Amino acid sequence: MRKIIRVGTRTSELAITQTNWVIEKLKENYPDLEFELVGITTKGDMILDRSLDKIGGKGLFINELENALLNNSIDMAVHSMKDMPAKLPDELVIGAIPKREDPRDILVSLEGKALKDLQKGSVIGTGSVRREVQILELRPDLNTKPIRGNVPTRLNKLMEHQFDAIVLAMAGLKRLGLEDKVTEIFSHEEMVPAVGQGALGIEVRKGDELHELLKVINDEDSEICINAERAFLQRLNGSCSTPLGAYAHICGDYIKIYGMLAEDDKTDPRKAFIEGKKENFEELGLKLADMLQAGGKYD
Ligand SMILES: NCc1[nH]cc(CCC(=O)O)c1CC(=O)O
The missing domain is CATH 3.30.160.40 (Porphobilinogen deaminase, C-terminal domain)
Structure with a gap:
């Protein structure tokens, strides 16, 4: 077995938190193994002024991590499954999906008002067409406006009154210890979550011995x-x-x-x-x- 296992991740606070959690779980099971967290900035993290679908969609948060796996500069990559495109490169595989965190979407509103109580014309921040469509189905009299950036950045934009409310994933807030910000939790029927929302996936090279080792956290x-x-x-x-x-x-x-x-x-x-x-x-x-x-x- 190689000496130090290099674990690739994006560098947002959420991504690092998730990756440290994975490393801790693996250490509990394999106390003799050593892990090194390797932070990689992705295109999705760099370009913050345009909406995701205009700069290339899902692959943006994971291409650099997959390239690092393919050229052997990391040994595993920790992803949010929701950011994974439908197809993976032939050489790579999701080696484990740990127990899923809360999959639901939530509302954080400035005045602590539930969606049904927001004033007509209120502005909801979301960059996701899935969330936009479902919000407008529930409240056709509201407006949506694009928002980008990681979770703390989005919360700050709300606090600066750039929006009346924003929609986020419960899982991200829980992992960051920010559940107290939640105003309303949407059921999975009123707001169907994104594919994979709340789940992590650990990607490895096909045929790598690490695949077997990951089974304990699947x-x-x-x-x-x-x-x-x-x-x-x-x-x-x-x-x-x-x-x-x-x-x-x-x-x-x-x-x-x-x-x-x-x-x-x-x-x-x-x-x-x-x-x-x-x-x-x-x-x-x-x-x-x-x-x-x-x-x-x-x-
Ligand atoms: N789109 C970005 C993204 N990717 C993963 C999460 C956290 C939730 C998860 O793990 O599914 C988030 C933030 C959000 O949507 O609020």
């Missing part, structure tokens, strides 16, 4: 759910500019997957869910995508 139910959601994503070939979301959870031997899809121009949002035996997770994710593409709605 959570099988989380892995099945994320893979179901990612099958959905792959079928829709989603880029950052397609409003879509999916959230799967497991109940006994069954998996239930909720999905939302709108047109690229943000019109015609629709939602659906599907349920089946959990071993059929992939087929179910694909089928849910087909139902939504065919215009399916539920109620």
Whole structure:
């Protein structure tokens, strides 16, 4: 076994916190191994003045980390699964998905008002077309405005009154110890989360002995759910500019997957869910995508 395992991560406070958590978990299981955190700045972290879909979508936060894996300058990369594109390079694999953190979206509002109590015309900060479409479905009389930057930066922009409220992932706030900022938690039905939201993924080179070692921090139910959601994503070939979301959870031997899809121009949002035996997770994710593409709605 190599002496020091180099663990690549983005350099935001959230990414570093997540990576330290992964390293701690691995150390608990393998006290003799040594780990080194390698911070890598990605294009997504550098370009902060434009919206993600205008500068190239999801790959932005992970390309540099994958290149570092491919050229052997790191041994594993810790990602937020929600930032992972539908397809990975052939040489790489997600070696483990630890137990998922809270997958839901939340609202932080300036005056502590829930979404339904915000004044007509209030401005909601979000850079995500998925969140924008669903917010406007719940409150067509509000406005949305793009926001970029990491979680603390977004909270600061809210405090400076650039917005009346912002939407963030609960998972990020929990990991940063900022849950006390939360005004309202959206259910996964009123606001279908992003594919993979709340989950981490640890990427390694295919065939690397580290893959086996990572199994101790894999959570099988989380892995099945994320893979179901990612099958959905792959079928829709989603880029950052397609409003879509999916959230799967497991109940006994069954998996239930909720999905939302709108047109690229943000019109015609629709939602659906599907349920089946959990071993059929992939087929179910694909089928849910087909139902939504065919215009399916539920109620
Ligand atoms: N889009 C950026 C991003 N990528 C991962 C998280 C944290 C939540 C997670 O781990 O899924 C966030 C912040 C947010 O959406 O509020």
